[in-house]
Amino acid sequence: MESIKRIIDKILAWVCIFLLAAMTVLVTYQVVVRYFFNSPNSYTEIVSKYMFVWMIMYGSAYVFGLREHMNIAFVRDKMPAKARIIVEMIGELIIALFTAIVLIYGGYTQMIDQMVQLDATLQIPMGIIYSAVPVSSIFILFYFIYTEKKLFNELTSNSMEGRI
Amino acid sequence: MDQALFIGLIMLICVVIMLVMGVPISISIGAASVIAMLVILPFENAMTTASQKVFSGVNSFSLLAIPFFILAGNIMNNGGIAIRLVNCAKVLSGRMPGALAQTNVVANMLFGAISGSGVAAAAAIGGTLGPLEEKEGYAKEYVAAVNIASAPTGMLIPPSNTLIVYSTVAGSVSVSALFMAGYIPGLVWGLGVMVIAGFMASKRGYRANEKLTLKTALITFLEAIPSLLLIVIVIGGILKGVFTATEGSAIAVVYSLVLSFCYKSLKVKDLPQILLDSAKMSAIVIFMIGVSSIMSWVMGFARIPEIISNGLIGLTDNKIIILLLMNLILLLVGTFMDPTPAVLIFTPIFLPICTSFGMHPVHFGIMMVFNLCIGTITPPVGPILFTGCKVANVKIEEVFKILIPYFAVTIVLLLLVTFVPELSMTVPNMLGLIK
Amino acid sequence: GCGGSAKTTENGAAKTTTLKLAFNQSENHPQYKALAEMSDELYELTDGAYEIEISPNELLGSQKDAFELVQSGTIQMAMVANSIVENVNGDFAVLGLPYAYDSTEHQKKVFTSGILDELFASTSANKFNVLAAFTAGSRCIYTDKPVETPEDLAGYKIRVMEAPTSIAMLNAMGGVATPMAQSEVYTAIQQGVINGGENNEITYADLKHYEVAPYFSYTRHLMIPDLLVINSDILSGMSEEHQQIMKDLCKKYTEREFEIWDEQLQSAIDTATEAGTTFTEVDITPFQDAVQPVIKEVVEKSESAQALYDSIRTLAE
Ligand code: NA
Ligand code: NA
Numbered sequence: 001m002e003s004i005k006r007i008i009d010k011i012l013a014w015v016c017i018f019l020l021a022a023m024t025v026l027v028t029y030q031v032v033v034r035y036f037f038n039s040p041n042s043y044t045e046i047v048s049k050y051m052f053v054w055m056i057m058y059g060s061a062y063v064f065g066l067r068e069h070m071n072i073a074f075v076r077d078k079m080p081a082k083a084r085i086i087v088e089m090i091g092e093l094i095i096a097l098f099t100a101i102v103l104i105y106g107g108y109t110q111m112i113d114q115m116v117q118l119d120a121t122l123q124i125p126m127g128i129i130y131s132a133v134p135v136s137s138i139f140i141l142f143y144f145i146y147t148e149k150k151l152f153n154e155l156t157s158n159s160m161e162g163r164i
Numbered sequence: 165m166d167q168a169l170f171i172g173l174i175m176l177i178c179v180v181i182m183l184v185m186g187v188p189i190s191i192s193i194g195a196a197s198v199i200a201m202l203v204i205l206p207f208e209n210a211m212t213t214a215s216q217k218v219f220s221g222v223n224s225f226s227l228l229a230i231p232f233f234i235l236a237g238n239i240m241n242n243g244g245i246a247i248r249l250v251n252c253a254k255v256l257s258g259r260m261p262g263a264l265a266q267t268n269v270v271a272n273m274l275f276g277a278i279s280g281s282g283v284a285a286a287a288a289i290g291g292t293l294g295p296l297e298e299k300e301g302y303a304k305e306y307v308a309a310v311n312i313a314s315a316p317t318g319m320l321i322p323p324s325n326t327l328i329v330y331s332t333v334a335g336s337v338s339v340s341a342l343f344m345a346g347y348i349p350g351l352v353w354g355l356g357v358m359v360i361a362g363f364m365a366s367k368r369g370y371r372a373n374e375k376l377t378l379k380t381a382l383i384t385f386l387e388a389i390p391s392l393l394l395i396v397i398v399i400g401g402i403l404k405g406v407f408t409a410t411e412g413s414a415i416a417v418v419y420s421l422v423l424s425f426c427y428k429s430l431k432v433k434d435l436p437q438i439l440l441d442s443a444k445m446s447a448i449v450i451f452m453i454g455v456s457s458i459m460s461w462v463m464g465f466a467r468i469p470e471i472i473s474n475g476l477i478g479l480t481d482n483k484i485i486i487l488l489l490m491n492l493i494l495l496l497v498g499t500f501m502d503p504t505p506a507v508l509i510f511t512p513i514f515l516p517i518c519t520s521f522g523m524h525p526v527h528f529g530i531m532m533v534f535n536l537c538i539g540t541i542t543p544p545v546g547p548i549l550f551t552g553c554k555v556a557n558v559k560i561e562e563v564f565k566i567l568i569p570y571f572a573v574t575i576v577l578l579l580l581v582t583f584v585p586e587l588s589m590t591v592p593n594m595l596g597l598i599k
Numbered sequence: 600g601c602g603g604s605a606k607t608t609e610n611g612a613a614k615t616t617t618l619k620l621a622f623n624q625s626e627n628h629p630q631y632k633a634l635a636e637m638s639d640e641l642y643e644l645t646d647g648a649y650e651i652e653i654s655p656n657e658l659l660g661s662q663k664d665a666f667e668l669v670q671s672g673t674i675q676m677a678m679v680a681n682s683i684v685e686n687v688n689g690d691f692a693v694l695g696l697p698y699a700y701d702s703t704e705h706q707k708k709v710f711t712s713g714i715l716d717e718l719f720a721s722t723s724a725n726k727f728n729v730l731a732a733f734t735a736g737s738r739c740i741y742t743d744k745p746v747e748t749p750e751d752l753a754g755y756k757i758r759v760m761e762a763p764t765s766i767a768m769l770n771a772m773g774g775v776a777t778p779m780a781q782s783e784v785y786t787a788i789q790q791g792v793i794n795g796g797e798n799n800e801i802t803y804a805d806l807k808h809y810e811v812a813p814y815f816s817y818t819r820h821l822m823i824p825d826l827l828v829i830n831s832d833i834l835s836g837m838s839e840e841h842q843q844i845m846k847d848l849c850k851k852y853t854e855r856e857f858e859i860w861d862e863q864l865q866s867a868i869d870t871a872t873e874a875g876t877t878f879t880e881v882d883i884t885p886f887q888d889a890v891q892p893v894i895k896e897v898v899e900k901s902e903s904a905q906a907l908y909d910s911i912r913t914l915a916e
Contacts, residue, residue: 016443017436020231027228027414031407049225056222056454059447060190069188070448072500074544076186091187098195102458103218106211110219113212113667117686120762133219209673220664335657340786405790408783464658465619465674596789 005065005146008139012062019055023048046121050129057136064095065143085155089148096144099137107133168466171200175459189505194218194455197462204466214458221457222450224332225410226339230280230325231446232413236420237279238438241288243424245391249274250292252388255381257358262365264297265307266358269314273354276318277395278416280325282540286315286548290555302370305562312552312563313570314357316537319503320350322399323413326503326536329453330529333460333511337525339409340402341597345526345588349534349581356573364569390426394419403595449504456508463512473517483521487582490514491535495575498539502547506536523585526598530588534581538574541567615647618833620676621665622655629801629863630678630733630825631655633856637848644844649837651676669830670726676829678733682762684826687725690718692897693907694732695823697768697890698883701915703857706734706822708914710853718907723831730834731849732824733856736864739818740774741803742795745879746816749773749889758784758796765821767893769797772820772886781806788812797821801860804867809876816879818886 030044063069076087111134115127178196183189194214201210240246250271257266268289275285290311297307319326322343331337365371376384397419402412424430463469476486497506510532518528540548543560553560581587592598622631631653638651659665665677666684681695693699694715700706709715710732719729740746742755752774759765761778769776777793787793788811795812796803803815827849837845868878898908 013440016447017439020235020439020443020446021435023228024232024235024414024417027232027411028418031411031415035406045225048228049223052225052228052231053219053222055231055443056447056450059443060451063444063447063451066444068444068448069190070452070502071186071188072183072545073186075184087185091182091185094182094187094195095191098191098198102194102198102211102214106213106215107218109208109212110215130219133215205673209671212671213668213673216664216667217660220661338786403790405787405792461660464654467654597786 001146001149005143008142009062009065012058012065012139016055016059016062019051019058023051023055026051043121046119053129054132057132058139061136061139061143064140065146067147082155085151089151089155092144092147092151096141099140099144103137103140104134107137167204168468168471171203171462171466172468172471174203175200175462183500189502190452190455193452193459193505193509197458200462200466201458204462213461217457217461218454221454226328226332226408227450227453229323229328229339229410229413230449231442232410232417233280233323233325234284234445235439235442236413236416237275237281237284237288238442239417239420239424239430240275240279240391241284242430242434242438243420244427244429245394245420245423246271246275246288246292248388248391250289251384252392255376255384258376259371260358261362262302262310262368262370264293264300264302265310265361265365265370268293268297268307268310269354269358269361272311272314273317273321273350274392274395276315276350277321278323278398278420279318280323280328280413282315282318282537283547283551285318286311286551287555290315290552294556300370303368304556304558305566306364306368306370308552308556308558308563309566309570310357310361311556312541312549313360313567313574314354315548315552316540317350317354317357319537319540320346320353320530320534322346323409323416324533325449326507326533327529328409329449329504330507330511330533332453333508334515334525334529337529338597341526341592342529343399343402343409344592344595344597345530346533347591348587349530349577352577352580352587353534353537353574356577357570360569360573364566390423394423452505453508456505459509460512469513469516472513473520476517477520484583486517486521487531490518491531491578491582494532494535495538498536499542500545501539502545503533503536503540506539507532524589524598526592527585527588531578531582534578538571538578542571615642616649618649618651618675618829619659620651620653620678621657621659621662621668621674622653622678623657623662623665624655626655628655629856629859630735632859633733633852634678634827636855637852640851641844641848644848645841648841649845666727666828669828672726672830672832674830675833676730676827678825678827681732681823681826682760684722684729684828687722688718689900690721690904690907691826692764692900693904693911695764695821696894696897696908697764697820698887698894699908699911700822703734703737703822703861705915706824707854707857709911710734710824711850712914714910714914723835726831727828728831728834729826730829730845731827731853733827733853734860735823735825736799736801736860737819738797738799738821738823739816740772740795740797740820741808741812741815743812743814745814745877746818747879747881748885755795756793758787758793764893764897767896768820768890771890771893772818773889784808785811800864800867800871804870807874809871809874813874813876814879815871815876816881817883818881819883820886820890 026044026048076084111127111130114130115125117126119126175196178199179192182192182195198210198214253270253274254267256270257263260266271289272285275289276282279285294307298304324346327342327346328339331339331342394416398412398416401407401415402409407415515525515528519525540546543549543564553563634653642650659674662679663683666679668674669677681691685691722728740757746752749772752772755774756777757769757774758779759769759776766776766778779787784796785806785808788795796808803809898905
């Protein structure tokens with residue numbers, strides 16, 4: 001499990017690094033071409049926008065793995081250890097439910113619907129761009145299992161300590 | 165009518181429960197909205213609509229500015245630009261009481277004037293200046309308080325990621341006009357902090373003992389020019405119409421990158437980590453924007469903003485009382501919520517009310533962001549408060565007492581920003597950005 | 600399980616089905632006003648069985664999002680751009696071709712004569728029907744000088760909508776098509792990034808573009824309608840009597856919207872004139888000739904498109 005997580009982390013990290021670098025290059029190119037060569041280009045804006053959507057979706061999956069999404073933890077952190085872990089486990093479950101139902105089920109349905117819609121400029125199915133929603137979410141589910149397992153271990157080892 | 169109230173209550177209760185449990189803010193908002201949706205829509209419709217909202221909430225070219233400004237800020241922080249800005253600020257703040265603290269304020273404004281983020285400023289400038297100030301004998305809590313109180317100016321002085329978020333939620337509000345409108349409120353905030361900091365410094369007996377010669381001052385200033393030029397290029401370029409705000413943010417990245425390589429303070433092998441950190445920070449903010457658009461949609465569908473605004477207007481038609489009430493709500497919200505989600509949730513509710521009595525959307529945006537900036541430095545939850553305490557290695561409780569006069573001054577300024585539209589509107593009007 | 604989830608409430612003796620209608624502009628828009636009147640009359644004529652609840656200002660999402668919501672039955676109706684429906688049935692492109700209509704009168708005849716009925720029903724397999732085409736005026740060129748011939752546009756960067764036909768059209772008319780978001784246009788003209796735009800008088804006045812581009816030339820090159828769409832299950836779920844009422848009302852308010860448009864048009868022209876705008880009548884023939892290749896490309900895509908174009912042109916005489 002640990003090694004699978006490391007591999008997924010690596011993949012997602014490099015996807016984000018590549019996309020952000022590529023977006024910077026594309027948008028800069030767009031300005032240069034328009035300003036210095038006076039030839040407006042409509043492709044760069046659209047391509048970089050879709051790269052951005054992908055970066056956000058895959059990037060936020062990565063952040064779920066790190067458990068660094070913004071939250072308000074001060075109440076939870078004041079709880080006794082065991083209660084805190086249980087609340088954390090429930091919180092993870094809520095993330096997983098939202099991910100499975102909205103992002104994967106709803107997202108997949110939308111993606112299929114969008115496969116017949118073509119992007120006006122690029123002439124590729126919108127569904128391909130949309131796929132980032134359900135596909136990135138599969139990684140969130142993996143991280144959910146990983147985190148729950150870890151929290152569960154923490155919970156049981158805590159209660160062991162309590163007994164000793 | 166009843167149904168709308170019911171849905172509103174469900175959302176509110178669910179959000180609060182999940183937030184208290186420490187569920188990520190994005191998921192709390194999203195899950196609460198989806199639960200409310202299931203009351204009004206069949207399962208499948210609710211799910212496809214929710215996922216459509218997430219996608220279209222993220223699918224916006226103007227939001228690209230956010231990762232770019234974050235990236236530029238991270239590069240500046242690593243690339244020797246921050247230190248040159250600090251040196252320049254030192255010259256500018258000269259021999260005021262508590263000169264190093266004044267330097268901190270000016271440097272936060274300069275750094276914020278490029279990076280678009282108050283947290284980045286608090287980390288970069290506080291981290292650089294804090295140790296120097298302590299060496300001069302300044303108390304840790306005092307140093308942290310000044311750094312914390314002045315860092316939010318970066319969210320008002322352009323560019324500002326929070327104002328970009330506002331412009332996308334408010335719809336057809338010009339980013340350039342908002343940027344220009346933020347200048348005076350941002351500067352006024354900075355000056356307010358300087359006055360208090362100076363006052364406290366003279367009471368504590370902090371003085372400047374280092375006298376700068378004109379020559380060193382000049383050299384420092386010259387050295388900072390390439391860094392300062394970044395402000396001119398980005399803001400000037402946006403105003404001159406050479407590029408849009410989004411394109412300007414990419415130019416800021418390229419420029420700070422080139423400068424950092426010239427200073428030899430950044431190596432190519434550092435880049436992946438900087439890119440990854442920036443992508444992560446952006447993902448956190450923008451995923452939240454995507455997911456909260458579910459809530460905006462549910463509110464629109466159930467006509468909740470209409471009901472709240474009818475309620476408010478039914479309560480009183482006194483514009484001043486309504487604005488005071490809104491500010492109070494936002495201040496309370498700001499104590500535990502970050503500016504981005506607060507902007508996402510409250511813009512659709514409050515903006516229509518304010519425009520109905522003739523307030524300009526640009527003025528409203530500045531008022532709201534100014535208000536929420538105060539929230540970034542108030543306990544229990546304040547990103548700038550946390551960052552400032554972390555870099556200064558002090559506890560929140562210790563800083564809190566010293567921060568009180570700063571809270572007071574910012575709230576007075578908030579009232580000014582609320583009731584004196586000229587503070588926000590003069591600059592964009594002068595530049596012809598307001599129609 | 601898609602479609603047909605309109606909210607039904609007990610209302611005295613009768614049950615009222617609320618049809619949620621997504622609208623992307625403000626309450627001041629002529630289309631909104633016509634739809635609001637139509638809603639009242641629908642409620643009356645169906646004895647309270649149906650009412651339309653309009654959500655203006657993109658409250659329910661962009662036109663494209665709202666269109667998808669109509670298809671899935673999450674909401675029941677929407678006013679959408681012609682180009683969105685074009686994606687489903689290419690023949691709709693004909694309705695938005697440059698110089699498809701000679702005048703407002705001609706357009707009104709096309710929209711109310713019944714020649715579009717077959718086209719409007721053609722999309723029910725895609726879970727929506729088109730109920731009506733509402734006018735959105737005629738788009739003309741405005742810039743810093745009168746434009747009377749294609750030569751006047753040489754080297755002029757004119758903002759157009761982000762659509763391949765619009766770009767091809769403006770280039771054919773002699774200018775340099777520059778696609779750009781509407782929110783950027785004012786500053787872009789002011790700062791010389793572009794030289795002007797093309798739109799109807801109402802939008803021109805609303806956005807105060809007369810301040811930066813004070814010459815409005817009546818090229819009348821585009822008269823693209825907006826389309827009122829409804830979820831097909833909702834429509835087919837209505838009794839025949841109610842369907843007929845809906846159909847008649849759509850026709851009535853298509854005409855009514857032309858009237859409201861004209862009223863607002865006059866006040867827009869007055870506002871712009873007071874602010875110093877020069878309105879110039881233009882001989883459109885050279886522009887009409889210039890865009891023929893653009894028309895040809897769309898019309899020759901299918902026989903049905905050609906037939907539709909021909910029947911629209913027949914009504915011009
Ligand atoms: Na800033
Ligand atoms: Na706070």
